[in-house]
Amino acid sequence: xxKKPTTKKTVARKPAKSKxxxxxxxxxxxxxxxxxxxxxxxxGVLPNADxxxxxxxxxxKIFCGVFGPREMHPKHQAKPNEAxxxxxxxxxxxxxxxxxxxxxxxxxxxxxxxxxxxxEPAVFLERYPRASIDVYVEVLExxxxxxxxxxxxxxxxxxxxxIPMRDLVAACAVGKIEDKLIVDLGDxxxxxxxxxxxxxxxPKLNKVTLLxxxxxxSTTEAETAINLAIEGCKKVYEVQRDALKKKYSIxxxxxxxxxxxxxxxPEEEPQSEEGRQ
Amino acid sequence: MSANFQDRDLVLPGDILYEGxxxxxENTYRNKDQVYATxxxxxxxxxxxVNVVALESVYNPLVGDQVIGEVFDIDLGEWKINIGAQSExxxxxxxxxxxxxxxxxxxxxxxxxxxxxIAKIVDLDRRRTPILSILGPGLGRVYDGFTIRITxxxxxxxxxxxxxxxxxxxxETGCRVVIGQNGRILISGLSREREEMVVKVVNKIEQxxxxxxxxxxxxxFLRQLKERPR
Numbered sequence: 001x002x003k004k005p006t007t008k009k010t011v012a013r014k015p016a017k018s019k020x021x022x023x024x025x026x027x028x029x030x031x032x033x034x035x036x037x038x039x040x041x042x043x044g045v046l047p048n049a050d051x052x053x054x055x056x057x058x059x060x061k062i063f064c065g066v067f068g069p070r071e072m073h074p075k076h077q078a079k080p081n082e083a084x085x086x087x088x089x090x091x092x093x094x095x096x097x098x099x100x101x102x103x104x105x106x107x108x109x110x111x112x113x114x115x116x117x118x119x120e121p122a123v124f125l126e127r128y129p130r131a132s133i134d135v136y137v138e139v140l141e142x143x144x145x146x147x148x149x150x151x152x153x154x155x156x157x158x159x160x161x162x163i164p165m166r167d168l169v170a171a172c173a174v175g176k177i178e179d180k181l182i183v184d185l186g187d188x189x190x191x192x193x194x195x196x197x198x199x200x201x202x203p204k205l206n207k208v209t210l211l212x213x214x215x216x217x218s219t220t221e222a223e224t225a226i227n228l229a230i231e232g233c234k235k236v237y238e239v240q241r242d243a244l245k246k247k248y249s250i251x252x253x254x255x256x257x258x259x260x261x262x263x264x265x266p267e268e269e270p271q272s273e274e275g276r277q
Numbered sequence: 278m279s280a281n282f283q284d285r286d287l288v289l290p291g292d293i294l295y296e297g298x299x300x301x302x303e304n305t306y307r308n309k310d311q312v313y314a315t316x317x318x319x320x321x322x323x324x325x326x327v328n329v330v331a332l333e334s335v336y337n338p339l340v341g342d343q344v345i346g347e348v349f350d351i352d353l354g355e356w357k358i359n360i361g362a363q364s365e366x367x368x369x370x371x372x373x374x375x376x377x378x379x380x381x382x383x384x385x386x387x388x389x390x391x392x393x394x395i396a397k398i399v400d401l402d403r404r405r406t407p408i409l410s411i412l413g414p415g416l417g418r419v420y421d422g423f424t425i426r427i428t429x430x431x432x433x434x435x436x437x438x439x440x441x442x443x444x445x446x447x448x449e450t451g452c453r454v455v456i457g458q459n460g461r462i463l464i465s466g467l468s469r470e471r472e473e474m475v476v477k478v479v480n481k482i483e484q485x486x487x488x489x490x491x492x493x494x495x496x497x498f499l500r501q502l503k504e505r506p507r
Binding site: 050051068069070071083122124128130131159160161162163164165166167168202203204205241244245248 | 287289290291292293304306308313315316317331332333334335363364365404428430487
């Protein structure tokens with residue numbers, strides 16, 4: 001079910017990198033420099049959403065629900081020529097160690113905006129004028145790189161909702177710690193590292209939709225980093241594809257999300273089938 | 278000039294379906310000389326075009342569709358109805374009552390907020406807002422049963438060829454099953470067990486809509502459900 005981390009997936013290493021990151025060098029969690037964390041994605045997990053996805057990226061656990069295209073409320077925010085993509089990124093109070101306030105913080109607002117701009121180029125918004133497409137992301141457990149994981153989940157959920165898209169969006173971060181470039185940063189690497197660069201990428205169209213950076217990198221490092229991140233995005237993309245296709249594999253259809261559709265049981269159970277009028 | 282997939286292969290948005298000059302059908306788009314998919318679905322190559330039969334889609338209202346919706350608001354002279362489309366549907370008084378309008382007419386006596394209706398789309402206005410009517414056989418307010426939702430693109434499979442699938446389900450379970458093209462299905466039966474049977478069958482059809490030989494397998498599945506001891 002879960003796609004096990006392909007240990008030491010052989011990706012052509014460039015000489016510039018191998019100088020920086022020797023083969024023996026391992027990260028704090030035992031990964032090599034270009035190895036992703038365990039990645040598991042499921043689609044169609046929320047019965048009441050039009051489309052949904054659940055992602056486990058390392059210890060990140062994130063749910064994403066997509067609603068729409070539907071009527072925009074408040075109506076004055078609707079655009080006459082295209083749909084509006086609205087994203088809401090939220091971290092549960094219990095998702096990080098000292099409990100976090102559930103109120104939206106400045107950081108939440110930023111990530112919501114960043115997600116929106118990363119997903120917008122992939123969605124045919126012009127097909128649904130005056131409508132809104134709402135993407136809700138709830139982080140249950142955070143362990144670094146939640147914005148990338150959220151974008152990955154949101155892309156799968158958008159496809160699951162049947163919203164027309166140009167391509168999927170896969171996201172992956174690169175960073176620098178101890179002067180070495182690493183892919184898919186965990187929480188520790190994120191905090192102790194020298195630099196962090198999340199990238200969202202449309203693999204089939206070969207287009208970058210998000211590029212942010214914290215910290216410092218030299219020009220050559222940045223170039224290598226972008227290529228490393230794109231390699232990471234391509235690995236993520238394969239997992240996203242598998243997640244979407246799994247719902248339609250005939251051999252083992254995934255379990256239907258549990259939902260009682262039926263009305264409340266009547267007070268007195270009729271004796272026979274004909275007994276209930 | 279080549280097709281990149283077999284017929285009826287599962288494709289995802291962004292997959293390059295065809296390279297070369299060809300007409301783009303449903304759920305596809307062209308970028309330079311390549312045709313891409315826009316939705317998850319089954320690819321279909323025909324001599325004229327390449328298209329994708331979507332497995333997940335949003336409801337696209339068309340004139341003549343029978344839909345099931347819920348009244349969520351009453352405005353001046355019209356009911357607002359949620360049919361799960363990108364915009365809310367409206368229904369004016371002449372489309373709901375077949376008698377001359379009188380000033381003492383009270384709209385809530387006909388339909389109130391929260392009522393479920395079976396309606397027909399009679400028109401789309403300039404903003405593509407669906408205009409509904411409940412005048413006609415089989416249409417009107419629903420008094421009995423409950424609704425479930427499936428992906429609107431799978432409704433044709435639930436109906437089957439000339440209604441073979443849905444008629445079989447109705448015959449085997451004895452429930453009243455009304456299908457809305459917007460993916461809402463109204464079920465009402467004599468007993469809860471039979472209603473549950475319909476829910477299970479509909480969910481199974483939704484899961485396996487992309488496979489062939491579905492009607493026969495569904496019939497087999499229904500027989501098994503009936504024989505299972507409660």
